[in-house]
Amino acid sequence: MPKAVIILLSLLFLFPSCKKAGEANKKPVNTAYLKDTPLPVASGLPEDCTASVKEFYGANGSKTAWTNSACRKALLATIKDAESDGLDPKDYNQDSLEKFEALTSITKEECVQYDILLTESFTKLATHLFKGKLKPRGMYRDWALAPKTLNTNKLLAEGLESHDVGEVLGRCRPKHPIYAGLRKSLKYLDGLPDDSAIDKIEFKKPLKLNDSGAVVAAIKQRLDYWGDLPDEKAKDSLYDHATAKAVKKFQQRHGIYATGIVDSRTAEALNFTRDERKTQIVVNLERWRWFPYDFGKQAIIVNIPDYRLTIVENNKDTLDTYKVIVGKPDRRSPVLYSSINQLVINPTWTIPPTYLTKDLAPAAIKDTAHFSHLNIKIFRGKKEVRVAEWDSLKPDHYVYVQSPGSYNSLGRIKFNFRNGYYVYLHDTNHREYFKKNYRALSSGCVRVEDPFRLAEYVLHDDKDLNREKLDEMVAQGDTQYVGLKKTTPIHQLYWTAWMDRDGLQFRNDIYNLDKALYDKLRK
Structure with missing residues (x-):
């Protein structure tokens, strides 16, 4: 084969392989700066976007608003800290937001998506911190609390302008000392070791001073775990004075008369696990968000x-x-x-319907003297009805009034x-x-x-x-x-x-x- 042909064929094979090698070594362009650049968002707003979010961007000139990295990171940190309020960070798009923030190569369209997601997450978290994740009316028939209103767009604008998103969100939390105490309680319980290996207390009879045995040892373990009994006092199985004192402390903390004797109710309270108590803390945090600010x-x-x-x-x-x-x-x-x-x-006292149905009517049907024993008068409209004329088959047709x-x-x-x-x-x-x-x-x-x-x-x-x-x-x-x-x-x-x-x-x-x-x- 002529030497010139060989050289030509070599060049044909060489240049394509060099091109491929160059493409493989080519690094993605760093476009992270786009997150800090105001970009138009009008075309990027999803159809199911809330009216509140649309209003926010309308007031912001229809441009991205989270152009300060410190604000974005503050929101991410506050979302992560939502666990301390008994809330789930995943409810506020934690994973998606962290992935967006970590991107160094990002398109303008992705930046707009990220910005909208930040706004939606802020709005949701602020609302949940201020008035709860759930609505009490959707849970209970007998909860009537004054409604709480929150202008999340105003708060967001303030947080972005001051570059203090975390502080603004913190203000949404109930400001009662009890709420702060519940957050500390949740952190404290999270720091306690697993208590599943501690024996349950099998209650058979009240336990008191000078009793002994395996059940006393279990009681002392529980008291030690909850910090009511010093560790050095919890080594044996004797119900001594230190144990009785610790039981009184435990009973006071659980709304039980402090007798120092382990009765059935005290045993029941001692058997609550750490995770069960965490559940109580979490639901009480939610209720406080429902309560008046x-x-x-x-x-x-x-x-x-x-x-x-x-x-x-x-x-x-x-x-x-x-x-x-x-x-x-x-x-x-x-x-x-x-x-x-x-x-x-x-x-x-005008007898209420429940008391009439469950108490008064059944007792009066057995013996109408029950009315006179309780000094109750019977009325139909404004007219008083004699007991002898009372129709026991239609007790709900009357009004019953107990005299003072x-x-x-x-x-x-x-x-x-x-x-x-x-x-x-x-x-x-x-x-x-x-x-x-x-x-x-x-x-x-x-x-x-x-x-x-x-x-x-x-x-x-x-x-x-x-x-x-x-x-x-x-x-x-x-x-x-x-x-x-x-x-x-x-x-x-x-x-x-x-x-x-x-x-x-x-x-x-x-x-x-x-x-x-x-x-x-x-x-």
């Missing part, structure tokens, strides 16, 4: 599972506390917000506030019930221990009324209505976990609301 200068707060009413001023100062009796599980006290606007001295007096179920005073559930605060003719540990005993209204002390607080701005005057009105025996010159806000709320100076606090979920809420949050 600010309780204001003064408020009366009833925590239903704690059987306690608290007077709070300046959103944090506790002035006074009262034991209360709340609704039974099948006659729940509703969660609500209202204002106390009237006192009733020597109130009558010491035997009246509402006691001597009633606190009225507008609500759609026909409930109120009141005194009781069974004050011995306040000695009970379990106090979910009413038909839905909240009974207050020492209600006249509470009345003095409600009336403290009224110079014409005091305790002496109230006592005079009670002694007269007639029903009297006292309109308040200044109303007092009242909040009936439901939380089963919090942290205070005595440590983690847990209460029984008396209405079995926690698990269903947790399951919904994790969907």
Whole structure:
């Protein structure tokens, strides 16, 4: 073969292979700067984009807004930290946002997609932090709280302008100290070791001072795990004074009378696992996001599972506390917000439908003397009906009113506030019930221990009324209505976990609301 042909063939094979080698070694162009460049977004907005997001970009000149890397990274960090609020970072596009931010080669179209996703994630997270991931009305029939509104576009514009997106999102969280304490509680529980190897307590009889055995050893392990018993005191199986002291501390933290004796309820509380307690923390964080953002200068707060009413001023100062009796599980006290606007001295009691159906009618059908025993009058319209004329087959055709007096179920005073559930605060003719540990005993209204002390607080701005005057009105025996010159806000709320100076606090979920809420949050 001629030498020239050989050279030509060699060149033909050489140049294509050189071209391929050059293409293989060619590096992608770094276009990360496009993330920091304002780009038009109008054509990139998806069809299902929310009106709020469209309005945001309209106000921003229809250009990308997240052109500062510090703002983007602050949002990513806050999304990651959403776990501390009991929220799931995946709900806010965590993985997709992190992949976008890591790209060094990115198109203009991808930058627009990234920017819109950042805005949507900010909006969703801000909304969830401010008023919850779920709507209480979608969970419960008896929750009536004032609606909370949030202008996320205004917040976003402020965060991007100040380059402090994290701080702006942080302001969306409830500002109550209890919410901050719950976040700390969640972090604390996450730091505890796995407790699945600790034996469950098999309760057979109450355990007390000087008892011993394997069950005592298990109790001491649990007390040690939760920090109520020092580690060096938990090595043996003797129920000594240190154990009794630790049991009292544990009982106080769980709303159980502090006897130092492990009864069935204490054993049940000891058997709760760390993960079960985490569930309680998570659902209570969500409930706090539903609750009012600010309780204001003064408020009366009833925590239903704690059987306690608290007077709070300046959103944090506790002035006074009262034991209360709340609704039974099948006659729940509703969660609500209202204002106390009237006192009733020597109130009558109009029998509510539930009490009529489940209690009064069945008892009266057996013996109509039940009406006179309770001093209850029967009415049809405005006309009183004699007991002998009462039709037991149609008990719901009448109105039943209990006359005032010491035997009246509402006691001597009633606190009225507008609500759609026909409930109120009141005194009781069974004050011995306040000695009970379990106090979910009413038909839905909240009974207050020492209600006249509470009345003095409600009336403290009224110079014409005091305790002496109230006592005079009670002694007269007639029903009297006292309109308040200044109303007092009242909040009936439901939380089963919090942290205070005595440590983690847990209460029984008396209405079995926690698990269903947790399951919904994790969907």
